[in-house]
Amino acid sequence: PECSKALAACKALGAVLVVAKLDRLSRTVSHISRLMETTVFKVATMPEADSFQLHIYAALAEQERKFISQRTREGLQALKARAAQGDVESVAKLNKQVEARRKTALQNTIAVATQAVVDKADKVSQSYADAIKSAMFDGVPTLSALAERFNTLKLPSSRGVVGNWQAVQVDRLCKRLGIAFP
Structure with a gap:
């Protein structure tokens, strides 16, 4: 939502959007490409980059995101396999993860309920x-x-x-x- 507000403000003011890193703006080449057609932006870590270079960096960022996702899935599968074999440490890690998700869900529920009371x-x-x-x-x-x-x-x-x-x-x-x- 904040990115959308910033993009709208840049369009309204004719300003240049400055982002810290390209992957903070988007993690897909297609989205970066569409933004390049409608918005002028600069990346602080590579201020001299032209559109060709930005496309290349966007492609690399998208690929890295896929690699990270795959490694995460594989690591979780391995953790579950070790837990199924009775590894106490793996079971504890999985239980901690489940508890963290439960706690987050509870906090979100409390926040929604609190906002409803305030409203x-x-x-x-x-x-x-x-x-x-x-x-x-x-x-x-x-x-x-x-x-x-x-x-x-x-x-x-x-x-x-x-x-x-x-x-x-x-x-x-x-x-x-x-x-x-x-």
């Missing part, structure tokens, strides 16, 4: 913005008075409880909305 809280907070602004217009002087007004209007709190507003809750709500209440 819901933001949405609920927005529903109170008009009531706060109306109270300010009407001259409600304090957070306690605003809490009492919410209780009188029978506005449910973020947890759905009616008549339970307190000044501290109203203060947090105003801060979340970026409203400076008197």
